[in-house]
Amino acid sequence: MEAVIEVRGLVKDFGSTRALDGLDLSVEPGQVHGFLGPNGSGKSTTIRVLLGLIKASGGEARLFGEDPWRRAVELHRRLAYVPGDVNLWPNLTGGETIDMLGSLRGGLDPKRREELVERFELDLTKKASTYSKGNRQKVALVAALATDAELFIFDEPTSGLDPLKEAVFQECVKEITGEGHTILLSSHILGQVEHLADTLTIIRSGKTVESGSIEELRKMTHESADPDRPASLEELFLSVYEPK
Amino acid sequence: MSRFTGTGEALRFALKRDRLLLPLCVVGLIGWVGLYVASYSGLYGTQADLNSLYKSVAGNPALVAMVGPTDGLRTLGGATAWETLPVVSVISAIFAMFVVIRHTRAEEEDGRSELLLAAGSGRLATLTAAMIVTAGSLTLAAIGWLVVFLATGYEAGSSVLLVLSILGFGYVFVGTTAICCQVTAKARTARGLVGIVIGIAWFLRALGDTGPEALTWLSPLGWAQSTKAYWDDTWWPLILPVAATATTVGFALWLLSRRDIGSGLIQPRPGPDRAHPSLLHPLGFSLRVQRGSIIGWTYLLFVYGFAIGAVGDNITGILESSDALTAAFAGTSSNIVDSYFATIFTVLALMATGFTIGGVLRPHSEETHDRAALLLAGPLGKVRWAWGHVLIAYAASALMMALLGLGLALGLGVVTGDFGETGRLVASGFAQAPAMWLTASLAVLLFGISSRASVAAWGLLVAFVVIWSVASFGDLPSWIVDLSPYSHVPAVPAVPLEAGPLVTMTAIAAAVTTIGLALWRRRDLL
Ligand SMILES: Nc1ncnc2c1ncn2[C@@H]1O[C@H](COP(=O)(O)OP(=O)(O)O)[C@@H](O)[C@H]1O
Ligand SMILES: [Mg+2]
Numbered sequence: 001m002e003a004v005i006e007v008r009g010l011v012k013d014f015g016s017t018r019a020l021d022g023l024d025l026s027v028e029p030g031q032v033h034g035f036l037g038p039n040g041s042g043k044s045t046t047i048r049v050l051l052g053l054i055k056a057s058g059g060e061a062r063l064f065g066e067d068p069w070r071r072a073v074e075l076h077r078r079l080a081y082v083p084g085d086v087n088l089w090p091n092l093t094g095g096e097t098i099d100m101l102g103s104l105r106g107g108l109d110p111k112r113r114e115e116l117v118e119r120f121e122l123d124l125t126k127k128a129s130t131y132s133k134g135n136r137q138k139v140a141l142v143a144a145l146a147t148d149a150e151l152f153i154f155d156e157p158t159s160g161l162d163p164l165k166e167a168v169f170q171e172c173v174k175e176i177t178g179e180g181h182t183i184l185l186s187s188h189i190l191g192q193v194e195h196l197a198d199t200l201t202i203i204r205s206g207k208t209v210e211s212g213s214i215e216e217l218r219k220m221t222h223e224s225a226d227p228d229r230p231a232s233l234e235e236l237f238l239s240v241y242e243p244k
Numbered sequence: 245m246s247r248f249t250g251t252g253e254a255l256r257f258a259l260k261r262d263r264l265l266l267p268l269c270v271v272g273l274i275g276w277v278g279l280y281v282a283s284y285s286g287l288y289g290t291q292a293d294l295n296s297l298y299k300s301v302a303g304n305p306a307l308v309a310m311v312g313p314t315d316g317l318r319t320l321g322g323a324t325a326w327e328t329l330p331v332v333s334v335i336s337a338i339f340a341m342f343v344v345i346r347h348t349r350a351e352e353e354d355g356r357s358e359l360l361l362a363a364g365s366g367r368l369a370t371l372t373a374a375m376i377v378t379a380g381s382l383t384l385a386a387i388g389w390l391v392v393f394l395a396t397g398y399e400a401g402s403s404v405l406l407v408l409s410i411l412g413f414g415y416v417f418v419g420t421t422a423i424c425c426q427v428t429a430k431a432r433t434a435r436g437l438v439g440i441v442i443g444i445a446w447f448l449r450a451l452g453d454t455g456p457e458a459l460t461w462l463s464p465l466g467w468a469q470s471t472k473a474y475w476d477d478t479w480w481p482l483i484l485p486v487a488a489t490a491t492t493v494g495f496a497l498w499l500l501s502r503r504d505i506g507s508g509l510i511q512p513r514p515g516p517d518r519a520h521p522s523l524l525h526p527l528g529f530s531l532r533v534q535r536g537s538i539i540g541w542t543y544l545l546f547v548y549g550f551a552i553g554a555v556g557d558n559i560t561g562i563l564e565s566s567d568a569l570t571a572a573f574a575g576t577s578s579n580i581v582d583s584y585f586a587t588i589f590t591v592l593a594l595m596a597t598g599f600t601i602g603g604v605l606r607p608h609s610e611e612t613h614d615r616a617a618l619l620l621a622g623p624l625g626k627v628r629w630a631w632g633h634v635l636i637a638y639a640a641s642a643l644m645m646a647l648l649g650l651g652l653a654l655g656l657g658v659v660t661g662d663f664g665e666t667g668r669l670v671a672s673g674f675a676q677a678p679a680m681w682l683t684a685s686l687a688v689l690l691f692g693i694s695s696r697a698s699v700a701a702w703g704l705l706v707a708f709v710v711i712w713s714v715a716s717f718g719d720l721p722s723w724i725v726d727l728s729p730y731s732h733v734p735a736v737p738a739v740p741l742e743a744g745p746l747v748t749m750t751a752i753a754a755a756v757t758t759i760g761l762a763l764w765r766r767r768d769l770l
Contacts, residue, residue, distance in 0.1 A: 026529055053620060075257065077623040092532075095517035099524060103519070103523075104622035107524075127514070129429055130507070140618065198539075
């Protein structure tokens with residue numbers, strides 16, 4: 001089957017800073033794919049290229065086999081996105097925002113919307129200007145999770161949520177994976193990704209360090225005879241945080 | 245820990261952040277006054293020139309209402325003060341408004357103030373630093389003006405008085421802006437509030453100078469003009485801005501020490517838990533985003549038009565009693581009220597272009613506030629989305645200028661009982677729109693080039709204001725005058741409405757907008 005996300009040798013320069021330096025990422029249909037890396041390693045930049053919001057400087061990025069920069073509108077019908085830092089329109093209430101964002105994708109399932117609002121304990125009548133970071137994130141999460149997208153892209157979606165709501169988020173992701181959706185989950189926390197993901201890409205400084213299924217990566221690290229190789233997934237993950 | 249702890253750091257931070265912007269603005273303010281002064285000393289070099297200026301202008305109630313009392317026009321200094329003081333004062337106030345809000349409410353709205361407070365900075369530090377930076381910049385500009393006046397040979401004492409009068413007005417608006425920043429949680433609304441206060445100050449003075457004098461004393465602009473620099477130097481009114489500045493600054497600090505961070509005194513009320521159907525269409529949503537400023541500006545222009553229209557008839561009465569004035573204006577227009585209205589239309593078109601630029605740059609503000617990605621990650625084309633905002637801004641601009649004309653006609657009609665001018669005045673208002681579109685289309689072009697370039701659009705508007713203000717009183721090479729779109733709008737209703745330049749400007753605006761949005765299609769989202 002065709003990969004949902006296929007990124008090869010992706011390069012992105014912002015002026016003289018190289019944010020992505022030959023990054024590879026591949027996500028198959030139905031997978032929950034963890035996208036791990038320290039702050040500033042290029043996760044958000046990769047996602048913004050995949051969303052067609054910024055143009056790649058080099059390499060290749062394909063979403064459902066197509067170019068996200070040229071075919072943004074068509075591709076966006078098939079996906080839902082939650083950024084890490086959600087900023088909303090201060091004058092709109094949470095409820096208005098959810099409906100407006102949902103309407104872009106042809107409307108939300110009202111029952112699903114209601115259920116999610118209850119689970120995340122979100123007060124829909126408050127103006128966005130009075131929401132905390134966590135509540136703004138919940139608004140974006142509800143708007144995304146109440147759609148029937150083929151692909152969900154979450155960019156550090158729980159950085160403002162308390163542990164209880166984070167658990168709710170994890171439940172929601174588990175539920176939709178059963179239904180055959182594909183999920184790209186970027187995070188800088190190994191625990192969260194380990195819990196949800198089938199496959200994993202670890203990046204550092206805009207380059208892919210390791211990629212594979214969680215099982216494979218575990219086995220590979222444990223069985224490695226090379227004393228310089230990390231001996232566990234944790235060590236592998238921690239090793240990308242160390243200065244080169 | 246004192247509530248002022250960290251003011252020094254905040255000050256350094258603000259200066260570092262604006263190390264380019266502030267010097268540029270200060271130099272601009274000084275250069276602008278320099279331009280004025282240079283053009284006057286050429287234009288009114290001899291006493292005969294001044295006498296003829298005095299004869300043509302003195303007591304003209306339209307000009308008294310627009311600019312101020314004309315008694316001092318017999319001297320070069322008096323003429324300079326008459327023409328520069330109101331406009332330089334208002335621009336200084338607008339400068340104060342932008343700088344104070346930029347460093348306080350805007351920062352707080354974007355959630356950056358909390359970081360500073362958490363880092364041990366005192367509650368009042370940021371506001372105090374912002375006010376010091378702003379007042380300091382104004383003071384530097386004032387010193388520059390003084391140097392310009394002295395270097396040109398103006399009388400020293402009077403020059404100091406004039407400069408202090410303008411500076412006092414600017415200071416009052418440092419404090420006023422600080423108060424407005426406490427009242428509302430949104431930078432945009434705070435700017436709107438300050439704009440209204442500036443408008444009221446101008447209007448009270450205009451009414452006071454043409455009617456009950458007491459009203460002049462309610463306006464900080466009236467205080468500034470009552471120093472009568474160069475013809476009847478009066479120093480004591482300087483006390484008024486000093487007292488008002490102290491009061492407003494103190495009140496703002498008191499308000500800040502009592503309110504919650506991140507919120508204003510006016511708390512947002514809860515709203516509906518689901519969206520009105522009109523929000524469920526991208527264009528409906530864009531309209532909602534712009535709704536507040538559309539309503540605010542339209543209302544303001546209409547009420548303003550009504551008030552000016554009502555005074556308009558009064559002006560005819562005074563004019564008809566003076567043969568000299570009727571003769572002076574006979575060459576330019578059959579009806580002196582019409583030329584007065586023509587000037588009003590131009591001034592307000594320049595002002596309302598502030599709305600138009602703000603409207604077409606909504607996509608830019610959505611981009612910098614990191615909200616655009618949330619929309620554009622949906623199946624909404626970035627060009628279609630931006631066109632929506634631009635068209636809303638263009639349509640609303642035309643509508644509000646037409647309503648300004650309607651307001652004028654109704655104000656005039658209520659006093660005279662004759663509503664026959666309505667169609668002509670509405671059309672005159674509408675005729676201002678192409679110049680506003682053209683200016684705003686340049687903003688779209690800049691936005692298409694890059695996000696950072698967008699703000700230069702405001703500089704463009706300031707340049708057009710300067711061209712208009714210098715050209716209407718002084719002497720500018722015609723190629724410079726022609727650079728401004730507003731110079732190409734027929735001076736309706738004083739002259740017949742001529743469609744040619746309007747059609748041309750509309751066509752250019754459409755082309756430039758299209759190019760701008762094509763560039764936007766090709767560039768990265770911030
Ligand atoms: N618009 C931009 N302009 C300049 N540099 C940027 C921009 N966006 C991201 N960067 C830089 O690119 C690198 C990767 O950032 P990002 O993708 O946000 O990392 P992550 O999401 O993994 O924390 C960082 O060094 C960041 O500073
Ligand atoms: Mg990120």
